[in-house]
Amino acid sequence: MRSKAAEPADRDTGDVFGTVSEERFVLSRRYAMGAGGVRGLLITVLGEYVRPTRQAAPTSAFIDVLGRLGVDEWACRQALMRASKDEWLLSKREGRYTWWRLSPALGRYLEHGAERIFGFTATQPRWDRRWLQVLARVPETNRAARHLLRTRMQWMSFGNPAPGIWVTTRTDRIKEAELALDEAGVREQAQIFLCEHVGGGDLPVLVRQAWNLDEISQAYEEFVAEFSSPSSSDPIVRVTRMVHAWRVLSRLDPALPVELLPEGWIGIRAAKLFQRQRARWEPAATREWARISREAR
Known part of the structure; x- marks a missing residue:
């Protein structure tokens, strides 16, 4: 070379991250890299349902949605409290309900994340x-x-x-x-x-x-196999699972230029599948989230 x-x-x-330092978002294991575990699922839920509306959501909505994904109530509450402690979420008590909204810094971070995840094509254009x-x-x-x-x-x-x-x-x-x-x-x-x-x-x-292209290719194969058809009858479960899986893939795959990838790279097919299925499934999931959040009002 x-x-x-x-x-x-x-x-x-520019000042993307407000008063919270950029390094804490760019290099945070818990959020920038923590795609696994309860905190990772919470970030996916925040990015998919709370970020677009910027409206506060009740604790009960998170317990409901994460419960459908196999997370118990205690673990959900712990994840919310840790997010609040780290200044990612802001809480407000109203009667017997606690409402959570994005901090300005996390809101900006999730917007950047959404651009990466939903614009991810598995190649460098x-x-x-x-x-x-x-x-x-x-x-x-x-x-x-x-x-x-x-x-x-x-x-x-x-x-x-x-x-x-x-x-x-x-x-x-x-x-x-x-x-x-x-x-x-x-x-x-x-x-x-x-x-x-x-x-x-x-x-x-x-x-x-x-790069371990064989490992990345296998991950794409599993994604295509799982989400070529609905993985659940629950709209919020199938969308959250798919978006979360795609978020993990967008971190695993360096998205190399096409000229450096094997011919017929499966990542391109997986990216098209993700865009197609999200367009089909997302409206019903958004309506379900709105219904869950309204029940606390």
């Missing part, structure tokens, strides 16, 4: 054939930093073709890479480059060294 020193990305870096490369070696004795850096870089679509080398076709993620290096405590020893591939081995070989 031919390299030059990285330059600042040309993108809006435009690529100027440049790569963002990070050289960062962490001592084997510092296992915590090694794990943290790997987790953060993978979440940001970086692949790891060789020890200490991270690459991505997303050249606008310089700032995020710097934050990850800062958190791992290795920024001063790292180097960041913008690169072009000009020769050497075949790029498909590099891609398979950097």
Whole structure:
């Protein structure tokens, strides 16, 4: 690869996150990466039903919906309280009901998340054939930093073709890479480059060294098998499950340019299925959420 020193990305870096620091959202394991568990499901519910209306919802609505997804009442209440403690949700007591609304910071975060999830096509639509490369070696004795850096870089679509080398076709993620290096405590020893591939081995070989495409393909196969037909007669269950699964896939898949993917990449078919089924199923789920929320009024 031919390299030059990285330059600042040309993108809006306005005050998206309000008074809550951007790092807490970008790098938070609990929210930005916590797709699994009760908190992950809560974020999916907030993003799918509360975000579009920006209206407060009662505790009973969350208990009802998460209960349909197999979460008991105690775990639901705990997730709401933790979200409130972290300033993601704001609560208000009215009579015997507690109502929850998004904090301004979480509202903005969920809007950005919605753009990513609902606009995710399993490929990178435009690529100027440049790569963002990070050289960062962490001592084997510092296992915590090694794990943290790997987790953060993978979440940001970086692949790891060789020890200490991270690459991505997303050249606008310089700032995020710097934050990850800062958190791992290795920024001063790292180097960041913008690169072009000009020769050497075949790029498909590099891609398979950097990313586990077989694992990603298998995840897409499972998604297509599960959601090609309704997975539940309950509209809110089938939509929430599908959106949650797609949210996980959008984190797992680096969404590489088409020219770097195997021919007939299943991710493209899965993305079309997601868009088609959500358009069919979402209206009924939204009506069901509205009904559940109204019952507390």
